[in-house]
Amino acid sequence: MKMQVDDTMQRNNLVSREELQRQSEELLTALLQAIKKGNFDNVYTDDYAQVNDILSDISVMRARQGFSPRETNRFVLSLKQALCDVLEQEHAGTPEVLYKEILQVNSLLDNLSIIAFETYIKGREDVILRQSDEINEISTPVIRVWEGILALPIIGTLDSSRTQTVMENLLQEIVETGSSIAILDISGVPTVDSMVAQHLIKTVSATRLMGAECIISGIRPEIAQTIVHLGIDLSNIVTKATLASALQVAFARLNLQVRSIDRMAAPLLK
Amino acid sequence: MSNHTIPIVREQDFILIRSHIQELCAETGMNLINQTKLITAASELVRNILNYAKSGKVMMEIVSINARQGIKLTFTDEGPGIENLQAAMQDGYSTSSGMGLGLPGAKRLVSEFAIQSAPGKGTIVTLIHWKDGH
Numbered sequence: 594m595k596m597q598v599d600d601t602m603q604r605n606n607l608v609s610r611e612e613l614q615r616q617s618e619e620l621l622t623a624l625l626q627a628i629k630k631g632n633f634d635n636v637y638t639d640d641y642a643q644v645n646d647i648l649s650d651i652s653v654m655r656a657r658q659g660f661s662p663r664e665t666n667r668f669v670l671s672l673k674q675a676l677c678d679v680l681e682q683e684h685a686g687t688p689e690v691l692y693k694e695i696l697q698v699n700s701l702l703d704n705l706s707i708i709a710f711e712t713y714i715k716g717r718e719d720v721i722l723r724q725s726d727e728i729n730e731i732s733t734p735v736i737r738v739w740e741g742i743l744a745l746p747i748i749g750t751l752d753s754s755r756t757q758t759v760m761e762n763l764l765q766e767i768v769e770t771g772s773s774i775a776i777l778d779i780s781g782v783p784t785v786d787s788m789v790a791q792h793l794i795k796t797v798s799a800t801r802l803m804g805a806e807c808i809i810s811g812i813r814p815e816i817a818q819t820i821v822h823l824g825i826d827l828s829n830i831v832t833k834a835t836l837a838s839a840l841q842v843a844f845a846r847l848n849l850q851v852r853s854i855d856r857m858a859a860p861l862l863k
Numbered sequence: 864m865s866n867h868t869i870p871i872v873r874e875q876d877f878i879l880i881r882s883h884i885q886e887l888c889a890e891t892g893m894n895l896i897n898q899t900k901l902i903t904a905a906s907e908l909v910r911n912i913l914n915y916a917k918s919g920k921v922m923m924e925i926v927s928i929n930a931r932q933g934i935k936l937t938f939t940d941e942g943p944g945i946e947n948l949q950a951a952m953q954d955g956y957s958t959s960s961g962m963g964l965g966l967p968g969a970k971r972l973v974s975e976f977a978i979q980s981a982p983g984k985g986t987i988v989t990l991i992h993w994k995d996g997h
Contacts, residue, residue: 725875784906786903786965787965787968788907788962788965790962791962814896816899818896818899819900819972822971822972823907824964825962825964
């Protein structure tokens with residue numbers, strides 16, 4: 594058994610990296626301890642707990658580092674060849690024993706490679722999950738367009754958790770800036786169904802409770818038609834087709850005016 | 864003809880479904896308004912599945928009758944089913960906190976709509992939207 598381990602270690606060392614050597618040493622020590630207990634069949638028992646832990650750690654780490662699935666699985670499967678080689682030498686004269694041993698090694702390492710693969714995928718999924726959280730966070734900015742006017746461009750699908758973030762950000766910002774008008778721009782929302790509409794209505798109501806007014810802008814023609822067909826009533830909410838016209842409404846409410854400068858009438862600006 | 868089945872288990876699955884529907888729309892040359900209507904109807908049904916049945920699946924395909932092309936979506940789930948189908952198809956009826964516009968709204972958005980459901984037997988919703996929107 595000791596020989597096997599030494600040999601496999603050497604094999605893995607062929608890929609000469611210090612980190613890799615440490616990993617395979619760890620794995621092999623644990624594997625050796627597990628094998629000593631004589632359990633070759635069930636890798637889900639306590640005997641293999643340590644092996645599984647080490648394997649999982651390595652796989653998750655590799656998933657994060659961007660290793661390919663092939664590279665990750667090779668790490669386990671390379672053991673197979675090494676073990677088979679050793680067994681072949683040891684049992685050269687007795688093919689029956691050799692066959693049995695190889696079968697055992699085979700199924701053991703197959704199971705281990707399944708574990709490695711499962712955890713590798715889990716590691717990748719964690720990465721994806723974290724990224725989607727990050728996207729959620731960065732895609733709901735609150736912009737101060739003017740003194741007293743906030744704009745919230747919403748981009749992407751508006752689900753319940755997004756709405757919650759949007760609403761929290763908006764209400765917080767209303768308090769901090771003392772704004773009286775908020776513009777929710779939905780040009781970047783691909784689908785407005787009844788749930789999205791309900792979320793929008795809730796956000797508008799919450800804004801009103803804070804004493805501010807809410808305008809929804811960025812309603813595209815196809816969205817307008819869809820909303821009507823769905824039977825959603827947005828009649829008591831101020832809605833505009835573009836952010837520009839929503840801004841105009843906001844300026845009007847604040848008694849502000851945007852106009853082009855007549856250069857003849859204002860010679861001082863020349 | 865292309866025929867896809869996508870499982871529905873999370874809110875994010877709708878993104879995949881939407882892009883598949885968009886591909887089918889591009890294949891049939893459906894215009895933006897009809898495309899949006901179909902996608903919105905699909906969104907309502909996906910939400911229903913996630914809300915009530917927790918999981919299900921959708922099959923998407925292009926259908927054509929007499930040189931008329933359209934997209935057919937079949938939503939299947941093995942959830943609790945709908946007890947009062949007639950009420951569920953009425954505006955403003957909801958057994959949860961929703962607006963109660965999902966099913967009737969989806970029906971208004973597409974050309975053809977069929978629903979089969981019984982308590983404990985799950986729900987199958989079939990909708991077809993023809994390219995011309997009628």
